Amino acid sequence: xxxxxxxxxxxxxxxxxxxxxxxxxxxxxxxxxxxxxxxxxxxxxxxxxxxxxxxxxxxxxxxxxxxxxxxxxxxxxxxxxxxxxxxxxxxxxxxxxxxxxxxxxxxxxxxxxxxxxxxxxxxxxxxxxxxxxxxxxxxxxxxxxxxxxxxxxxxxxxxxxxxxxxxxxxxxxxxxxxxxxxxxxxxxxxxxxxxxxxxxxxxxxxxxxxxxxxxxxxxxxxxxxxxxxxxxxxxxxxxxxxxxxxxxxxxxxxxxxxxxxxxxxxxxxxxxxxxxxxxxxxxxxxxxxxxxxxxxxxxxxxxxxxxxxxxxxxxxxxxxxxxxxxxxxxxxxxxxxxxxxxxxxxxxxxxxxxxxxxxxxxxxxxxxxxxxxxxxxxxxxxxxxxxxxxxxxxxxxxxxxxxxxxxxxxxxxxxxxxxxxxxxxxxxxxxxxxxxxxxxxxxxxxxxxxxxxxxxxxxxxxxxxxxxxxxxxxxxxxxxxxxxxxxxxxxxxxxxxxxxxxxxxxxxxxxxxxxxxxxxxxxxxxxxxxxxxxxxxxxxxxxxxxxxxxxxxxxxxxxxxxxxx
Amino acid sequence: xxxxxxxxxxxxxxxxxxxxxxxxxxxxxxxxxxxxxxxxxxxxxxxxxxxxxxxxxxxxxxxxxxxxxxxxxxxxxxxxxxxxxxxxxxxxxxxxxxxxxxxxxxxxxxxxxxxxxxxxxxxxxxxxxxxxxxxxxxxxxxxxxxxxxxxxxxxxxxxxxxxxxxxxxxxxxxxxxxxxxxxxxxxxxxxxxxxxxxxxxxxxxxxxxxxxxxxxxxxxxxxxxxxxxxxxxxxxxxxxxxxxxxxxxxxxxxxxxxxxxxxxxxxxxxxx
Numbered sequence: 001x002x003x004x005x006x007x008x009x010x011x012x013x014x015x016x017x018x019x020x021x022x023x024x025x026x027x028x029x030x031x032x033x034x035x036x037x038x039x040x041x042x043x044x045x046x047x048x049x050x051x052x053x054x055x056x057x058x059x060x061x062x063x064x065x066x067x068x069x070x071x072x073x074x075x076x077x078x079x080x081x082x083x084x085x086x087x088x089x090x091x092x093x094x095x096x097x098x099x100x101x102x103x104x105x106x107x108x109x110x111x112x113x114x115x116x117x118x119x120x121x122x123x124x125x126x127x128x129x130x131x132x133x134x135x136x137x138x139x140x141x142x143x144x145x146x147x148x149x150x151x152x153x154x155x156x157x158x159x160x161x162x163x164x165x166x167x168x169x170x171x172x173x174x175x176x177x178x179x180x181x182x183x184x185x186x187x188x189x190x191x192x193x194x195x196x197x198x199x200x201x202x203x204x205x206x207x208x209x210x211x212x213x214x215x216x217x218x219x220x221x222x223x224x225x226x227x228x229x230x231x232x233x234x235x236x237x238x239x240x241x242x243x244x245x246x247x248x249x250x251x252x253x254x255x256x257x258x259x260x261x262x263x264x265x266x267x268x269x270x271x272x273x274x275x276x277x278x279x280x281x282x283x284x285x286x287x288x289x290x291x292x293x294x295x296x297x298x299x300x301x302x303x304x305x306x307x308x309x310x311x312x313x314x315x316x317x318x319x320x321x322x323x324x325x326x327x328x329x330x331x332x333x334x335x336x337x338x339x340x341x342x343x344x345x346x347x348x349x350x351x352x353x354x355x356x357x358x359x360x361x362x363x364x365x366x367x368x369x370x371x372x373x374x375x376x377x378x379x380x381x382x383x384x385x386x387x388x389x390x391x392x393x394x395x396x397x398x399x400x401x402x403x404x405x406x407x408x409x410x411x412x413x414x415x416x417x418x419x420x421x422x423x424x425x426x427x428x429x430x431x432x433x434x435x436x437x438x439x440x441x442x443x444x445x446x447x448x449x450x451x452x453x454x455x456x457x458x459x460x461x462x463x464x465x466x467x468x469x470x471x472x473x474x475x476x477x478x479x480x481x482x483x484x485x486x487x488x489x490x491x492x493x494x495x496x497x498x499x500x501x502x503x504x505x506x507x508x509x510x511x512x513x514x515x516x517x518x519x520x521x522x523x524x525x526x527x528x529x530x531x532x533x534x535x536x537x538x539x540x541x542x543x544x545x546x547x548x549x550x551x552x553x554x555x556x557x558x559x560x561x562x563x564x565x
Numbered sequence: 566x567x568x569x570x571x572x573x574x575x576x577x578x579x580x581x582x583x584x585x586x587x588x589x590x591x592x593x594x595x596x597x598x599x600x601x602x603x604x605x606x607x608x609x610x611x612x613x614x615x616x617x618x619x620x621x622x623x624x625x626x627x628x629x630x631x632x633x634x635x636x637x638x639x640x641x642x643x644x645x646x647x648x649x650x651x652x653x654x655x656x657x658x659x660x661x662x663x664x665x666x667x668x669x670x671x672x673x674x675x676x677x678x679x680x681x682x683x684x685x686x687x688x689x690x691x692x693x694x695x696x697x698x699x700x701x702x703x704x705x706x707x708x709x710x711x712x713x714x715x716x717x718x719x720x721x722x723x724x725x726x727x728x729x730x731x732x733x734x735x736x737x738x739x740x741x742x743x744x745x746x747x748x749x750x751x752x753x754x755x756x757x758x759x760x761x762x763x764x765x766x767x768x769x770x771x772x773x774x775x776x777x778x779x780x781x782x783x784x785x786x787x788x789x790x791x792x793x794x795x796x797x798x799x800x801x802x803x804x805x806x807x808x809x810x811x812x813x814x815x816x817x818x819x820x821x822x823x824x825x826x827x828x829x830x831x832x833x834x835x836x837x
Binding site: 358359360380383384385387388390391392394396399400401402403404413414417418463467 | 730731732734735736737738739740741742745749750753754757
């Protein structure tokens with residue numbers, strides 16, 4: 001280990017001269033099965049000490065497989081070939097399983113996306129980190145403990161001594177991710193591979209994790225960052241490689257690639273980031289060509305009746321730890337034909353508010369009115385005749401479909417109010433519905449689990465609009481989608497709103513998405529609405545300290561704006 | 566996903582399917598498979614070992630064991646299937662009450678199930694027979710009762726899982742009434758898992774029903790029923806092994822075949 005440390009220290013000393021590459025990959029191809037097309041196709045790059053290379057691309061582009069190949073975790077049936085794959089002067093391709101075990105963890109740290117499943121739920125976090133030390137060093141128990149605490153401290157975990165004694169289940173998502181990073185860096189590896197390290201995290205925590213990565217890099221560690229989040233990449237990476245279908249389509253310095261992209265694909269990716277586009281602009285190139293920028297009318301006037309009105313709603317949950325006040329005195333007003341964005345970090349009460357508005361949860365106090373009529377609290381039986389007026393789009397579309405039904409069955413059911421599921425009689429209506437959400441009518445005979453994420457969300461939207469609702473409640477509808485698919489779905493929602501005069505209550509933790517889609521914004525924190533107003537006002541002139549904090553924590557949009565030349 | 570299945574499991578599957586088909590043929594039309602009379606006595610041909618004339622040998626009264634095994638398939642399988650059906654119906658009823666009913670009902674039903682679970686199933690069946698007297702009907706009902714708690718537990722947990730599933734919530738939002746959700750969504754989704762349990766359960770029920778007959782609490786010895794044949798042959802186990810071996814073999818084969826098929830279906834359902 002000391003060898004590794006001195007090595008990177010030497011590299012730092014000679015930073016002025018072009019230092020030798022820490023990792024050289026050239027002509028790397030990975031395929032699963034003899035005949036299948038390669039998942040990673042002729043990929044080449046190198047990383048120097050203290051440098052951060054970002055691999056960006058959509059899911060399925062081969063980013064993660066590339067990363068796993070570099071730590072020898074491709075799995076049994078993968079066929080890996082490369083012209084050269086050299087880490088710190090030693091070839092990796094011919095490394096034995098034993099050699100891999102010496103490298104992995106000790107000299108190449110690997111941070112996985114999902115900290116919940118990557119940590120053993122039955123062991124304490126301290127033990128988990130301690131493992132690396134026990135396997136790779138000869139330190140005594142007391143020394144190891146000190147190193148564990150140090151690593152946790154470095155990773156920004158408060159109360160490290162206390163946290164080291166806790167299990168993964170007792171930690172929040174952010175703490176788990178940081179604990180995982182601590183276990184990856186405890187041995188001072190010279191290369192850290194981070195696969196979507198912040199994807200599951202709130203912006204505040206994201207910030208801390210990024211700071212940690214930044215610190216590692218400043219200490220001379222090479223960093224391979226894998227992400228589909230371009231604004232994150234813009235802040236951290238020195239160089240960017242854009243991957244598509246297993247190939248690197250464009251590579252270069254971060255500023256050059258993101259500021260002045262040469263490839264069509266990179267431009268599409270960049271344009272699809274909702275942050276950089278104002279309200280009313282289509283995100284996808286095709287849609288933008290078709291529809292001219294939509295006039296944003298002044299919708300501030302609160303005359304007439306609201307589409308959805310939530311008044312002084314509160315809701316508390318009893319938990320083993322005591323009473324949790326999830327929502328306190330929340331009031332929202334959704335004007336007809338507009339979008340109200342509800343933004344906040346996870347746990348701020350957004351989803352509880354949505355569930356109350358949907359009539360799935362009875363509020364402890366306060367009331368909800370739908371189209372100027374009582375909605376909640378009301379017995380479900382009295383709500384049912386008006387259920388068709390209110391639709392919902394969920395984050396996880398797949399699990400919102402009955403797994404036994406085909407796409408057509410789901411839509412027929414929604415069209416007929418549950419009377420029929422036989423596609424044959426309603427084939428034309430279902431086809432029209434699929435076309436209205438931009439899907440091929442041929443999909444109606446398919447099962448939902450065979451669809452892509454974007455297709456599923458479109459089916460989910462089609463189901464929501466089938467009964468002819470006036471109001472849609474969208475709870476994180478694009479959060480699990482790739483950025484270009486996200487753009488298409490947001491465009492679709494915009495289009496449908498215009499065509500059908502729908503009103504949206506749009507919930508998201510993603511400020512970029514909220515800014516793009518909303519006419520008005522309500523910011524939620526700890527169960528309260530802390531600020532509400534017209535979107536541009538809130539974003540350009542936030543009043544509440546929490547809103548300001550939220551906005552500064554977001555990777556800044558100027559990083560992404562193409563430079564005007 | 567492992568795609569390349571080795572030849573072993575597939576051969577086993579084919580063998581099991583053949584066994585089940587043969588058993589079904591025996592149960593539906595025993596006369597075609599073995600034309601003789603299972604109860605016909607030939608006192609002079611007693612205790613003949615297996616031969617070409619008597620494939621499975623003959624018993625103490627000279628009855629052909631093969632014919633009796635074939636004709637025994639009907640009652641044995643019927644007991645197995647009927648017992649499983651009773652168990653499933655009771656299990657679904659109890660499980661639905663516990664899974665979908667109010668909390669106090671769930672509490673009560675769950676405690677009752679736990680008490681029943683603490684009893685070995687066969688003991689529970691014995692208790693029932695002690696009260697209602699031995700016989701084919703009582704032993705069938707007894708086996709059904711004894712297996713019901715197991716089904717009820719699984720149905721309850723499935724009901725809870727499906728009831729809380731996002732797609733059920735989506736149906737609430739679409740305005741579907743509770744009975745509709747139960748009939749069109751919850752029950753069919755739970756039934757998928759139940760189907761697998763049934764195929765697994767039939768094998769188990771055959772063994773249990775045979776055990777009861779063996780103990781003299783089910784079918785009575787002259788009847789051609791596998792458990793009863795085992796029981797009758799036990800006396801001569803030293804001198805005439807075929808009296809117990811062949812009925813035992815079909816019990817094992819039928820239970821194993823039903824189980825293997827059940828597991829395969831289970832795998833298919835999960836894999837899709």
